[in-house]
Amino acid sequence: MADRTFLDWPFFEPRHRDFADGIAAFADDLGDLAPGHADVDASCREIARRLGAGGWTANAVGDALDVRTLCLAREILAYRGGLADFAFAMQGLGSGPITLFGTNDQKRDWLPRVARGEAIAAFALSEPEAGSDVAALKTTATPDGGDFVIAGEKTWISNGGIADFYCTFARTGEAPGAKGLSCFLIPAETPGLTVAERIETSAPHPLARLRFEDARVPASARIGGAGEGFKVAMSVLDIFRSTVGAAALGFARRALDEASGRAATRRLFGGTLGDLQMVQAMLADMATAVDAAALMVYRAAWTKDAGAPRVTRESAMAKLHATETAQRVVDQAVQIMGGHGVVLGNPVERLYRDVRALRIYEGASEVQKVVIARQHLAAYAERANAKGVDGKGERG
């Protein structure tokens, strides 16, 4: 039973507590889903359908995204199983460009279907030579007689192969680097778009490399303005990065609960595992880490919901801290579980595989540090300029 005392923190309103109750009951009903590689696509589709039919995905799609609700959903689903969290999150991330920057027609054509779980969304940004360095991406979108022709390759695309559409970032060349990208809504059945490779990962989920060979889309497929693709991508990531932290938090809470159960019941040396001070020290570190991660995640979410135009710094901190922390908590849980912790199918063994990718996807920990440091230095320079340009104000 997950700790729910954090829901009394001032970040939350009564509607968040109701939401948490509802989605926890849904997740319990869904069960501990951990399919293997062979049936992961079908399981993912089925979970997306049930999340949609239950009305949960509607919270990740549409005009008024409440980031605290997204984070609660991810935390609670991740506690039960990585694939349920993945299916929910990717519907939101994949349709995020349309939600934030889409035209009325794009929204009308796709968002209700995604919300109901009848269409599956994907976010196609990374390339073989451009993952962390988004501004280096090479896929091109060339205007041709009122259309755009897309050519290039995307990789590490979640929902690749099962998605109904891909929000795809390509170079349109208005300016060099980050200022010359645009985003396009590309239906999966577009001629010239193929799945070049399925990628199997340690924690199974649908993932693929895509190839665009002169895939033609109408000009109306562009999401956001010409040359605004980088801004579209970053704005979507600003929202969803804190939710990655929330998923990590769900994994960490589950690991802590599994370890606590073991510590309370496993007998040795005339007492329980939890009587041993070295185990107590681990549990203390894990419990503190979980609360610290929750504070950072819900601080970022609340800041966005309270109307901040950008939460680049807060969401990068939340993702960095929560994912790094969760990795340690899960590892400590494996240690407390002993041999059981590495037995295939044990919840902690599964968490060990589930948690690892979160330190890499949607901006690796190292990228988050770059983002945080840039934001920090820019804020410092602003404060220093405001106070110190005439040499009289204090610095720091």
Ligand code: COS
């Ligand atoms: N929101 C809105 N605008 C943003 C932004 C944000 N979060 N971050 C940057 N921008 C703007 C900048 O303000 C800048 O515009 P101005 O020149 O008008 O100020 C422009 O976009 C370019 O920004 P920057 O110079 O920082 O670009 P870089 O190429 O140096 O960006 C990082 C570097 C590392 C920040 C970026 O490439 C990044 O976040 N990479 C990780 C991406 C990622 O998560 N990849 C995983 C795949 S997605 S699953």
